[in-house]
Amino acid sequence: MSCMLSTNFVSSVARSSTTAASKGAITSTAALAAKTTPTFCCRRQETPRTYTTRTIRPTLSSSSKHIAQLPTNTRRHISTTAGLQGLQDGNQSGISTTVKMSPPRPKRIVVGVTGATGTLFAIRILQVLKALGIESHLIMSKWALATMKYETSMTEAEVRSLATTNYTMKDMSAPPSSGSFLHDGMIIVPCSMKTLAAVRIGFCDDLISRSADVCLKERRRLVLAIRETPLSDIHLENMLSLRKAGAVIFPPVPAFYTRPKTIDDIINQSVGRMLDALDIHTEEFERWDGFKKL
Ligand SMILES: Cc1cc2nc3c(=O)[nH]c(=O)nc-3n(C[C@H](O)[C@H](O)[C@H](O)COP(=O)(O)O)c2cc1C
Helix, strand or coil, X not given: CCCCCCHHHHHHHHHHHHHHHHHHHHHHHHHXXXXXXXXXCCCCCCCCCEEEEEEECCCCCCCHHHHHCCCHHHHHHHHHHHHHHHHHHCCCCCEEEEEECCCCCCCEEEEEECCCCCHHHHHHHHHHHHXXXXXXXXXXXXXXXXXXXXXXXXXXXXXXXXXXXXEECCCCCCHHHCCCCCCCCEEEEEECHHHHHHHHXXXXXXXXXXXXXXXHHCCCCEEEEECCCCCCHHHHHHHHHHHHCCCEECCCCCCCCCCCCXXXXXXXXXXXXXXXXXXXXXXXXXXXXXXXXX
């Protein structure tokens, strides 16, 4: 399956991404100006900023002699608090420190693919991310690979080549396993009921469920394109629980008001809406614009 995104489409989305990034930078700068506490990390910063030679002088009411009499752990806590107080006060003498902002990075999405039917959705998402120049970090389960063989003529190597980075499902040491690996959200597409259940209870013994768990704990966007029908009480309870935990539950249910003519039309519409849920807005599908004369 080839990617059929027009140049206009790519550039229009690239433009809107840039605008979003600029907005992020403005917000960060405004927040920085409003606060006197230093910000140690910035996600959508256009240029790296370096804050040099902030000076800290502890401003404790307790005397040094008093602190020296306290147990070591308490002393360490008080010293840290005093240091922060010094920063907040903008004190100009004392300890010097240099804090560097994280450098800018490309937009980055983690894509998990599990063994539910619907691998075509995952393939289209990878194609779109690639066309937009957005990094994709792909994790495919054993059963995703098995179902993929039935559902598409693409080989595993061809699918993997669409992603920026590939990980194996068992590699629990891969970057998405840690909250310190910065990214802009994760989608599990399609998401099996087994993986849904694993994420719901926090039983993370593979890289897909672990990465999803990390998204929830870090309060990052997590989109679950769950696929099963009909749904049992257990499935529904798992979905509700994850919805309450902050995930977006996104069954790829087609819209028919667009009068889809091909499977591609149906896939593009669902994929467009899934990407909307990740704050990536494209023009590759028809958006509702009110009733028109038929
Ligand atoms: C052809 C095929 C289609 C499947 N479709 C679904 C499905 O739509 N939803 C689902 O929850 N499981 C489905 N399964 C079962 C899952 O593959 C199975 O539960 C597997 O353990 C999921 O593991 P994973 O989440 O690690 O990929 C399907 C299996 C096969 C072989």
